[in-house]
Amino acid sequence: MITFEQVTKSYTHHGTIITALDKVDLQIQEHELFGVIGESGSGKSTLLRMINTLEQPSQGVVKVAGTDLLQLSEAEKRRSRKQIGMIFQQFNLLHNQTVSENVGLPLRLNKTYEQQQVQEVLKFVRLSDKAEHYPSQLSGGEKQRVGIARALITQPKILLCDEPTSALDGQNAYDIMELLRKINQTFGTTMVIVSHELSLIKQLCDRTAILEKGKVVETMTISKDNQQQ
Numbered sequence: 001m002i003t004f005e006q007v008t009k010s011y012t013h014h015g016t017i018i019t020a021l022d023k024v025d026l027q028i029q030e031h032e033l034f035g036v037i038g039e040s041g042s043g044k045s046t047l048l049r050m051i052n053t054l055e056q057p058s059q060g061v062v063k064v065a066g067t068d069l070l071q072l073s074e075a076e077k078r079r080s081r082k083q084i085g086m087i088f089q090q091f092n093l094l095h096n097q098t099v100s101e102n103v104g105l106p107l108r109l110n111k112t113y114e115q116q117q118v119q120e121v122l123k124f125v126r127l128s129d130k131a132e133h134y135p136s137q138l139s140g141g142e143k144q145r146v147g148i149a150r151a152l153i154t155q156p157k158i159l160l161c162d163e164p165t166s167a168l169d170g171q172n173a174y175d176i177m178e179l180l181r182k183i184n185q186t187f188g189t190t191m192v193i194v195s196h197e198l199s200l201i202k203q204l205c206d207r208t209a210i211l212e213k214g215k216v217v218e219t220m221t222i223s224k225d226n227q228q229q
Protein backbone atom coordinates (compact mmCIF):
# COMPACT_ATOMS: atom_id res chain seq x y z
CA MET A 1 0.00 0.00 0.00
CA ILE A 2 2.83 2.41 0.91
CA THR A 3 6.45 1.91 -0.09
CA PHE A 4 9.59 3.92 0.47
CA GLU A 5 12.55 3.05 -1.72
CA GLN A 6 15.85 4.57 -0.65
CA VAL A 7 14.13 7.79 0.38
CA THR A 8 16.30 10.69 1.50
CA LYS A 9 14.95 14.07 2.55
CA SER A 10 17.28 16.97 3.22
CA TYR A 11 16.45 20.48 4.35
CA THR A 12 18.73 23.46 4.13
CA HIS A 13 18.57 25.54 7.26
CA HIS A 14 20.72 28.71 7.54
CA GLY A 15 23.12 27.24 5.05
CA THR A 16 23.56 23.87 6.76
CA ILE A 17 22.06 20.70 5.32
CA ILE A 18 19.86 18.67 7.66
CA THR A 19 19.14 15.10 6.61
CA ALA A 20 15.70 14.35 8.05
CA LEU A 21 15.41 10.95 6.34
CA ASP A 22 18.37 8.94 5.15
CA LYS A 23 17.87 6.16 2.55
CA VAL A 24 14.70 4.84 4.11
CA ASP A 25 13.20 1.59 2.79
CA LEU A 26 9.73 0.64 4.03
CA GLN A 27 6.83 -1.50 2.89
CA ILE A 28 3.50 -1.01 4.59
CA GLN A 29 0.81 -3.50 3.61
CA GLU A 30 -2.85 -2.78 3.00
CA HIS A 31 -4.91 -3.02 6.26
CA GLU A 32 -1.77 -2.96 8.34
CA LEU A 33 -1.36 -1.11 11.64
CA PHE A 34 2.19 0.09 11.16
CA GLY A 35 4.15 1.93 13.85
CA VAL A 36 7.09 4.26 13.46
CA ILE A 37 8.95 4.87 16.67
CA GLY A 38 11.74 7.33 17.24
CA GLU A 39 12.89 10.21 19.38
CA SER A 40 12.04 13.80 18.65
CA GLY A 41 13.90 14.94 15.54
CA SER A 42 14.36 11.41 14.16
CA GLY A 43 12.28 12.19 11.06
CA LYS A 44 8.84 10.78 11.93
CA SER A 45 6.78 13.81 10.88
CA THR A 46 8.79 14.16 7.70
CA LEU A 47 7.96 10.55 6.87
CA LEU A 48 4.22 11.14 7.34
CA ARG A 49 4.30 14.38 5.36
CA MET A 50 5.85 12.51 2.49
CA ILE A 51 3.02 9.95 2.35
CA ASN A 52 0.62 12.87 2.31
CA THR A 53 2.52 14.59 -0.56
CA LEU A 54 3.12 17.63 1.66
CA GLU A 55 6.86 17.03 1.17
CA GLN A 56 8.66 15.35 -1.63
CA PRO A 57 11.80 13.26 -1.40
CA SER A 58 15.19 14.76 -2.24
CA GLN A 59 16.10 11.29 -3.53
CA GLY A 60 14.29 7.98 -3.83
CA VAL A 61 10.69 7.00 -4.49
CA VAL A 62 7.53 7.02 -2.36
CA LYS A 63 4.62 5.02 -3.73
CA VAL A 64 1.04 4.88 -2.49
CA ALA A 65 -1.15 2.15 -3.98
CA GLY A 66 1.47 1.59 -6.67
CA THR A 67 1.68 5.23 -7.78
CA ASP A 68 4.97 7.12 -7.58
CA LEU A 69 3.95 10.32 -5.82
CA LEU A 70 6.58 12.34 -7.70
CA GLN A 71 4.67 11.67 -10.92
CA LEU A 72 1.47 13.31 -9.69
CA SER A 73 0.30 16.72 -10.86
CA GLU A 74 -0.80 19.22 -8.21
CA ALA A 75 -4.46 18.34 -8.88
CA GLU A 76 -3.71 14.63 -8.51
CA LYS A 77 -1.84 15.31 -5.27
CA ARG A 78 -4.87 17.08 -3.86
CA ARG A 79 -7.01 14.11 -4.85
CA SER A 80 -4.55 11.69 -3.28
CA ARG A 81 -4.53 13.74 -0.05
CA LYS A 82 -8.33 13.47 0.15
CA GLN A 83 -8.01 9.71 0.46
CA ILE A 84 -5.68 10.02 3.39
CA GLY A 85 -6.89 10.98 6.86
CA MET A 86 -4.63 12.70 9.34
CA ILE A 87 -4.73 12.77 13.13
CA PHE A 88 -2.61 15.19 15.13
CA GLN A 89 -1.10 15.29 18.60
CA GLN A 90 -2.69 18.68 19.33
CA PHE A 91 -5.99 17.73 17.62
CA ASN A 92 -5.96 20.85 15.36
CA LEU A 93 -9.64 21.66 15.91
CA LEU A 94 -11.24 24.97 15.00
CA HIS A 95 -12.13 26.55 18.34
CA ASN A 96 -14.95 28.76 17.11
CA GLN A 97 -16.79 25.84 15.52
CA THR A 98 -18.86 23.14 17.19
CA VAL A 99 -17.98 19.45 17.19
CA SER A 100 -20.43 18.88 14.30
CA GLU A 101 -18.97 21.74 12.30
CA ASN A 102 -15.41 20.55 12.86
CA VAL A 103 -16.28 17.02 11.79
CA GLY A 104 -18.25 18.18 8.74
CA LEU A 105 -15.46 20.45 7.52
CA PRO A 106 -13.84 18.01 5.04
CA LEU A 107 -17.24 17.37 3.45
CA ARG A 108 -17.94 21.10 3.18
CA LEU A 109 -14.56 21.61 1.54
CA ASN A 110 -15.36 18.79 -0.91
CA LYS A 111 -18.86 20.21 -1.43
CA THR A 112 -20.38 16.86 -0.45
CA TYR A 113 -21.81 17.87 2.94
CA GLU A 114 -24.49 15.63 4.40
CA GLN A 115 -25.59 16.01 7.97
CA GLN A 116 -26.40 12.34 8.26
CA GLN A 117 -22.79 11.44 7.61
CA VAL A 118 -21.71 13.72 10.44
CA GLN A 119 -24.21 12.04 12.75
CA GLU A 120 -23.05 8.56 11.78
CA VAL A 121 -19.39 9.23 12.30
CA LEU A 122 -20.08 10.98 15.63
CA LYS A 123 -21.98 7.90 16.71
CA PHE A 124 -19.03 5.74 15.71
CA VAL A 125 -16.66 7.73 17.95
CA ARG A 126 -19.34 7.93 20.70
CA LEU A 127 -19.72 11.71 20.68
CA SER A 128 -23.33 12.10 19.53
CA ASP A 129 -24.24 13.80 22.80
CA LYS A 130 -21.50 16.44 22.36
CA ALA A 131 -22.35 17.40 18.76
CA GLU A 132 -23.21 21.02 19.60
CA HIS A 133 -20.39 21.55 22.10
CA TYR A 134 -17.34 23.66 21.37
CA PRO A 135 -13.84 22.18 21.69
CA SER A 136 -13.14 24.18 24.87
CA GLN A 137 -15.98 22.26 26.55
CA LEU A 138 -14.39 18.87 25.86
CA SER A 139 -11.77 16.73 27.58
CA GLY A 140 -8.53 15.93 25.75
CA GLY A 141 -9.75 12.46 24.86
CA GLU A 142 -13.00 13.86 23.48
CA LYS A 143 -11.10 16.43 21.42
CA GLN A 144 -9.05 13.66 19.89
CA ARG A 145 -12.24 11.71 19.11
CA VAL A 146 -13.45 14.79 17.21
CA GLY A 147 -10.14 14.85 15.34
CA ILE A 148 -10.57 11.17 14.52
CA ALA A 149 -14.17 11.65 13.36
CA ARG A 150 -13.07 14.50 11.10
CA ALA A 151 -10.39 12.26 9.60
CA LEU A 152 -12.81 9.35 9.15
CA ILE A 153 -15.71 11.15 7.59
CA THR A 154 -14.25 10.97 4.08
CA GLN A 155 -13.74 7.19 4.50
CA PRO A 156 -9.99 7.31 3.91
CA LYS A 157 -8.07 4.22 2.86
CA ILE A 158 -5.08 5.41 4.85
CA LEU A 159 -4.97 7.08 8.25
CA LEU A 160 -1.80 8.85 9.35
CA CYS A 161 -1.54 9.38 13.10
CA ASP A 162 1.08 11.80 14.42
CA GLU A 163 1.59 11.18 18.17
CA PRO A 164 -2.15 10.51 18.60
CA THR A 165 -2.04 9.93 22.36
CA SER A 166 0.96 12.01 23.45
CA ALA A 167 -1.17 14.88 24.75
CA LEU A 168 -3.46 12.53 26.72
CA ASP A 169 -3.32 10.92 30.15
CA GLY A 170 -3.43 7.15 30.75
CA GLN A 171 -7.13 6.25 30.44
CA ASN A 172 -7.80 8.73 27.61
CA ALA A 173 -4.72 7.50 25.75
CA TYR A 174 -5.90 3.91 26.16
CA ASP A 175 -9.40 4.74 24.88
CA ILE A 176 -7.97 6.45 21.79
CA MET A 177 -5.74 3.47 21.14
CA GLU A 178 -8.76 1.16 21.35
CA LEU A 179 -10.67 3.42 18.95
CA LEU A 180 -7.82 3.32 16.43
CA ARG A 181 -7.80 -0.45 16.68
CA LYS A 182 -11.57 -0.57 16.14
CA ILE A 183 -11.25 1.60 13.01
CA ASN A 184 -8.66 -0.77 11.60
CA GLN A 185 -10.81 -3.81 12.39
CA THR A 186 -14.09 -2.30 11.16
CA PHE A 187 -12.97 -0.63 7.93
CA GLY A 188 -9.60 -2.27 7.22
CA THR A 189 -8.01 1.17 7.13
CA THR A 190 -4.25 1.09 6.63
CA MET A 191 -2.72 3.04 9.51
CA VAL A 192 0.67 4.57 10.09
CA ILE A 193 1.15 5.63 13.69
CA VAL A 194 4.20 7.62 14.66
CA SER A 195 5.06 7.98 18.29
CA HIS A 196 7.92 8.22 20.73
CA GLU A 197 5.92 6.00 23.11
CA LEU A 198 7.00 2.39 22.81
CA SER A 199 4.07 1.17 24.93
CA LEU A 200 1.48 2.57 22.49
CA ILE A 201 3.22 1.11 19.47
CA LYS A 202 3.67 -2.28 21.14
CA GLN A 203 0.05 -2.58 22.15
CA LEU A 204 -1.46 -1.31 18.93
CA CYS A 205 0.71 -2.10 15.96
CA ASP A 206 1.36 -5.23 13.89
CA ARG A 207 4.82 -4.10 12.85
CA THR A 208 7.05 -1.18 13.61
CA ALA A 209 10.06 0.58 12.18
CA ILE A 210 12.58 2.15 14.52
CA LEU A 211 13.87 5.47 13.27
CA GLU A 212 17.13 6.94 14.52
CA LYS A 213 18.49 10.17 13.07
CA GLY A 214 16.57 9.63 9.85
CA LYS A 215 17.57 6.00 9.36
CA VAL A 216 15.41 2.92 9.80
CA VAL A 217 17.65 0.91 12.10
CA GLU A 218 15.22 -1.97 12.49
CA THR A 219 11.79 -3.16 11.34
CA MET A 220 10.10 -5.69 13.55
CA THR A 221 6.90 -7.66 13.84
CA ILE A 222 5.23 -7.23 17.18
CA SER A 223 4.18 -10.42 18.85
CA LYS A 224 0.69 -10.28 20.33
CA ASP A 225 0.94 -13.71 22.02
CA ASN A 226 0.55 -12.56 25.58
CA GLN A 227 -1.63 -9.56 24.97
CA GLN A 228 -5.35 -9.33 24.81
CA GLN A 229 -6.67 -8.45 21.38
Ligand code: ADP
Pocket (backbone or CB within 6 Å): 011, 012, 013, 018, 019, 020, 038, 039, 040, 041, 042, 043, 044, 045, 046, 047
Ligand atom coordinates in the same frame (compact mmCIF):
# COMPACT_ATOMS: atom_id res chain seq x y z
P1 ADP B 1 10.23 14.09 14.39
O1 ADP B 1 8.85 14.14 13.85
O2 ADP B 1 10.74 12.70 14.61
O3 ADP B 1 10.41 14.96 15.59
P2 ADP B 1 10.92 15.68 12.07
O4 ADP B 1 10.57 14.90 10.87
O5 ADP B 1 10.01 16.77 12.51
O6 ADP B 1 11.21 14.68 13.27
O7 ADP B 1 12.36 16.35 11.85
C1 ADP B 1 13.53 15.63 11.46
C2 ADP B 1 14.68 16.64 11.30
O8 ADP B 1 14.41 17.49 10.20
C3 ADP B 1 14.87 17.53 12.50
O9 ADP B 1 16.26 17.77 12.65
C4 ADP B 1 14.16 18.80 12.10
O10 ADP B 1 14.71 19.91 12.75
C5 ADP B 1 14.39 18.85 10.61
N1 ADP B 1 13.31 19.53 9.87
C6 ADP B 1 12.02 19.12 9.77
N2 ADP B 1 11.30 19.95 9.00
C7 ADP B 1 12.16 20.92 8.60
C8 ADP B 1 12.03 22.09 7.78
N3 ADP B 1 10.86 22.41 7.20
N4 ADP B 1 13.13 22.85 7.59
C9 ADP B 1 14.30 22.54 8.16
N5 ADP B 1 14.50 21.45 8.92
C10 ADP B 1 13.44 20.66 9.15
Ligand code: ADP
Pocket (backbone or CB within 6 Å): 117, 120, 121, 124, 152, 153, 154, 155, 156, 187
Ligand atom coordinates in the same frame (compact mmCIF):
# COMPACT_ATOMS: atom_id res chain seq x y z
P1 ADP C 1 -23.16 3.04 9.89
O1 ADP C 1 -23.37 1.57 10.08
O2 ADP C 1 -23.99 3.90 10.78
O3 ADP C 1 -23.09 3.51 8.47
P2 ADP C 1 -20.43 2.52 10.62
O4 ADP C 1 -20.32 2.24 12.07
O5 ADP C 1 -20.27 1.44 9.64
O6 ADP C 1 -21.75 3.36 10.43
O7 ADP C 1 -19.39 3.66 10.22
C1 ADP C 1 -19.39 4.88 10.90
C2 ADP C 1 -18.71 5.92 10.09
O8 ADP C 1 -17.37 5.56 9.85
C3 ADP C 1 -19.28 6.15 8.73
O9 ADP C 1 -20.32 7.10 8.79
C4 ADP C 1 -18.12 6.73 7.93
O10 ADP C 1 -18.12 8.14 7.94
C5 ADP C 1 -16.90 6.27 8.71
N1 ADP C 1 -16.02 5.43 7.89
C6 ADP C 1 -14.67 5.58 7.84
N2 ADP C 1 -14.10 4.70 7.01
C7 ADP C 1 -15.11 3.97 6.48
C8 ADP C 1 -15.16 2.92 5.54
N3 ADP C 1 -14.06 2.44 4.95
N4 ADP C 1 -16.36 2.39 5.23
C9 ADP C 1 -17.49 2.86 5.82
N5 ADP C 1 -17.51 3.86 6.72
C10 ADP C 1 -16.34 4.42 7.05
